[in-house]
Amino acid sequence: MSVQETLIPKLGVVTDVRIDTPDVKTFRVNALDGGKVFDHMPGQCAMLSIPGVGEAMFSITSSPTNTEFMEFSIKKCGCLTNWLHQMEEGQQITIRGPYGNGFPVETEFKGKDMVFVAGGIGLAPLRSVINYVRDNRQNYGTVDIVYGSRSMEDLVDYKEIIDVWCKEEGINVYLTIDREQEGWDGHVGFVPNYVKELGFDTNKTVIICGPPIMIKFTLAGLIELGFDKTQVYTTMELKMKCGVGKCGRCNIGAKYVCKDGPVFRCDQLDEMPNEY
Amino acid sequence: MKQIKLDSIQSLFKALSATRTLYLPVDTPAGADFKKYEDGVLWSGALNPNRSAKDFFFPQTENMVDFKVEGKTIEIIEPTRPDEDFVVFGVRACDARSFELLDKVFLCDPVDTYYQNRREHGVIVTVCCNKPAETCFCTNFGIDPTAPGGDVACWQDDDTLYLQANTKAGEALLNSVADVLAEADDSAADSVKETVKAIMAKLPIQNLDLSAFTEDNLLNLFGSEQWKKLSEACLGCGTCTFVCPTCQCYDIKDFDTGHGIKRFRCWDSCMYSEFTRCAHGNPRLSQVERFRQRFMHKLVYFPANNNGDFSCVGCGRCLAKCPISMNIVKVIKALGGANK
Ligand SMILES: Cc1cc2nc3c(=O)[nH]c(=O)nc-3n(C[C@H](O)[C@H](O)[C@H](O)COP(=O)(O)OP(=O)(O)OC[C@H]3O[C@@H](n4cnc5c(N)ncnc54)[C@H](O)[C@@H]3O)c2cc1C
Ligand code: SF4
Ligand code: SF4
Ligand code: FES
Numbered sequence: 001m002s003v004q005e006t007l008i009p010k011l012g013v014v015t016d017v018r019i020d021t022p023d024v025k026t027f028r029v030n031a032l033d034g035g036k037v038f039d040h041m042p043g044q045c046a047m048l049s050i051p052g053v054g055e056a057m058f059s060i061t062s063s064p065t066n067t068e069f070m071e072f073s074i075k076k077c078g079c080l081t082n083w084l085h086q087m088e089e090g091q092q093i094t095i096r097g098p099y100g101n102g103f104p105v106e107t108e109f110k111g112k113d114m115v116f117v118a119g120g121i122g123l124a125p126l127r128s129v130i131n132y133v134r135d136n137r138q139n140y141g142t143v144d145i146v147y148g149s150r151s152m153e154d155l156v157d158y159k160e161i162i163d164v165w166c167k168e169e170g171i172n173v174y175l176t177i178d179r180e181q182e183g184w185d186g187h188v189g190f191v192p193n194y195v196k197e198l199g200f201d202t203n204k205t206v207i208i209c210g211p212p213i214m215i216k217f218t219l220a221g222l223i224e225l226g227f228d229k230t231q232v233y234t235t236m237e238l239k240m241k242c243g244v245g246k247c248g249r250c251n252i253g254a255k256y257v258c259k260d261g262p263v264f265r266c267d268q269l270d271e272m273p274n275e276y
Numbered sequence: 277m278k279q280i281k282l283d284s285i286q287s288l289f290k291a292l293s294a295t296r297t298l299y300l301p302v303d304t305p306a307g308a309d310f311k312k313y314e315d316g317v318l319w320s321g322a323l324n325p326n327r328s329a330k331d332f333f334f335p336q337t338e339n340m341v342d343f344k345v346e347g348k349t350i351e352i353i354e355p356t357r358p359d360e361d362f363v364v365f366g367v368r369a370c371d372a373r374s375f376e377l378l379d380k381v382f383l384c385d386p387v388d389t390y391y392q393n394r395r396e397h398g399v400i401v402t403v404c405c406n407k408p409a410e411t412c413f414c415t416n417f418g419i420d421p422t423a424p425g426g427d428v429a430c431w432q433d434d435d436t437l438y439l440q441a442n443t444k445a446g447e448a449l450l451n452s453v454a455d456v457l458a459e460a461d462d463s464a465a466d467s468v469k470e471t472v473k474a475i476m477a478k479l480p481i482q483n484l485d486l487s488a489f490t491e492d493n494l495l496n497l498f499g500s501e502q503w504k505k506l507s508e509a510c511l512g513c514g515t516c517t518f519v520c521p522t523c524q525c526y527d528i529k530d531f532d533t534g535h536g537i538k539r540f541r542c543w544d545s546c547m548y549s550e551f552t553r554c555a556h557g558n559p560r561l562s563q564v565e566r567f568r569q570r571f572m573h574k575l576v577y578f579p580a581n582n583n584g585d586f587s588c589v590g591c592g593r594c595l596a597k598c599p600i601s602m603n604i605v606k607v608i609k610a611l612g613g614a615n616k
Contacts, residue, residue, distance in 0.1 A: 006386055007528075008341045011350055051343035051350060051537040052530050077555050092350040094343070211556065239554035241528045244386050248525030248546065251573070252559075253494060254580040273498040276559050 119210025411592030
């Protein structure tokens with residue numbers, strides 16, 4: 001693929017808007033003539049834009065196994081995302097990608113018992129892998145999902161988690177919220193502590209996505225439990241413009257997060273400067 | 277090898293500009309800059325223009341795509357790509373080398389077709405430096421100013437310009453202006469080369485120790501105590517990045533023209549505080565980190581990704597232009613030996 005095709009976006013149309021939390025909405029995007037704008041692998045991202053407003057990178061939260069549409073869970077936090085949150089069905093947007101390396105679902109993850117750890121909007125990239133694993137169940141071992149947010153209302157994709165994931169055999173879902181709340185009888189506490197309490201078998205492969213601070217503490221907890229950094233994967237988030245390793249913006253040391261990432265194995269992070 | 281007397285050099289410029297646009301360094305009140313050749317325009321004798329020649333292939337601003345937005349619908353309008361054939365005359369060895377470094381960024385997969393298109397339309401004529409300056413240190417990066425590269429290389433003595441084609445495009449260019457050129461012996465420029473080599477050998481910045489700048493040493497260099505002191509006075513003005521022939525960072529922006537939206541890219545600078553500001557914060561909060569990024573990129577990160585090639589060509593522009601007299605040579609000297 002050439003940049004002529006990657007820097008010049010394609011058109012997509014919003015075909016469904018779901019309100020997830022007070023500041024997160026999930027948008028379904030189709031090509032103008034139906035179907036998907038392009039294919040992707042779990043963990044890859046796309047540049048979405050409204051011309052005149054801005055362009056930004058978002059994880060493709062739907063699984064590649066979904067052949068009908070792509071989905072993006074977007075948190076309202078600035079100029080473009082505010083605009084996106086006002087969109088209704090039928091709104092066209094521009095989209096380019098897919099960008100990034102994605103998770104090694106067909107190589108390193110194959111046959112592994114998986115633990116997914118997410119905080120807040122960090123579920124977006126993980127949801128793609130989780131559903132990919134569910135749809136290719138025979139290729140993977142057990143699935144544990146630990147997901148936490150500030151409050152009940154801030155859990156993204158709550159309905160899918162409760163109605164689908166929780167009911168599926170071989171999948172264990174552990175939800176937690178930061179503080180006690182009326183109507184919540186589940187676990188209360190921060191994600192890193194919960195992961196330590198749950199104390200997973202150290203043969204498992206772990207993927208962590210969420211705020212940098214959550215990633216850091218969860219990783220430390222896993223190391224204490226006896227995990228090796230080579231078993232733990234995470235995604236990085238830096239300012240991006242081009243998505244193809246040329247605008248010079250998203251590097252951590254010699255690696256460009258848009259091209260060499262956003263997925264990194266935690267032992268790789270040790271070889272990179274601590275500048276993220 | 278071909279030759280032309282300097283007192284009839286205008287006939288060469290006329291012939292070159294007959295079939296394509298010719299750009300060459302011209303003196304302006306603010307110093308030399310590349311300008312379009314028109315009748316009577318004089319070639320500057322300056323060593324190097326203020327701005328590098330990267331503009332020709334990676335312009336400071338460049339239209340990428342247009343949009344028309346109406347209600348909920350968007351129309352994407354692909355821009356017409358410039359198809360003007362042009363010659364850049366008078367490029368020095370350092371700037372000529374910078375194109376090879378920019379090629380590594382823009383022509384690797386996925387190819388940047390905006391850059392590629394301009395590259396394909398441009399022919400580069402280099403000229404050997406007669407009087408390298410004290411700020412020149414290209415030789416530290418394996419550049420030989422007496423073999424300046426490009427499609428056609430030229431050497432100049434008191435009264436003659438000697439021209440030698442290096443590529444097929446260069447040969448075609450010389451053939452197209454054969455009428456104004458005379459044959460010259462292949463060794464005609466040898467004495468010029470010797471003279472320049474002798475000058476180079478006496479310049480102050482010739483033996484920089486670059487051995488510490490290796491990928492293995494990346495974390496040590498990154499963690500060096502020196503960055504704080506080196507960056508202390510840096511204003512974050514970005515001058516060093518704008519004049520640098522190898523700096524290639526860019527931003528992508530939208531502009532509402534009133535008739536539609538233009539999406540363009542423009543040079544950006546890692547020296548600016550906004551450069552990496554994103555939704556969850558900014559990984560480079562102070563000028564120390566931004567300053568470190570610029571030099572780590574040139575001396576460690578770029579080489580790590582490009583077979584050890586440094587992303588500096590020793591043109592000396594940042595030495596001459598930085599308002600606080602900070603520059604890459606000071607950085608190399610401070611870190612080069614210290615962290616081995
Ligand atoms: C690989 C990757 C994947 C991502 N995936 C997702 C995803 O799945 N879902 C998602 O929601 N997000 C995701 N993001 C983040 C997303 O790209 C950002 O949220 C988005 O760029 C915000 O754009 P904006 O225009 O709305 O915000 P901006 O307007 O750029 O603002 C960003 C932040 O800066 C602050 N700010 C704005 N202007 C200023 C100023 N002048 N001075 C100081 N601060 C200011 C804002 O308050 C806000 O906090 C991802 C990012 C990356 C790199
Ligand atoms: S860093 Fe300075 S000397 Fe090196 S190429 Fe850039 S402007 Fe020239
Ligand atoms: S090093 Fe000098 S030219 Fe570069 S940003 Fe700092 S003050 Fe400006
Ligand atoms: S976004 Fe341009 S280099 Fe990564």
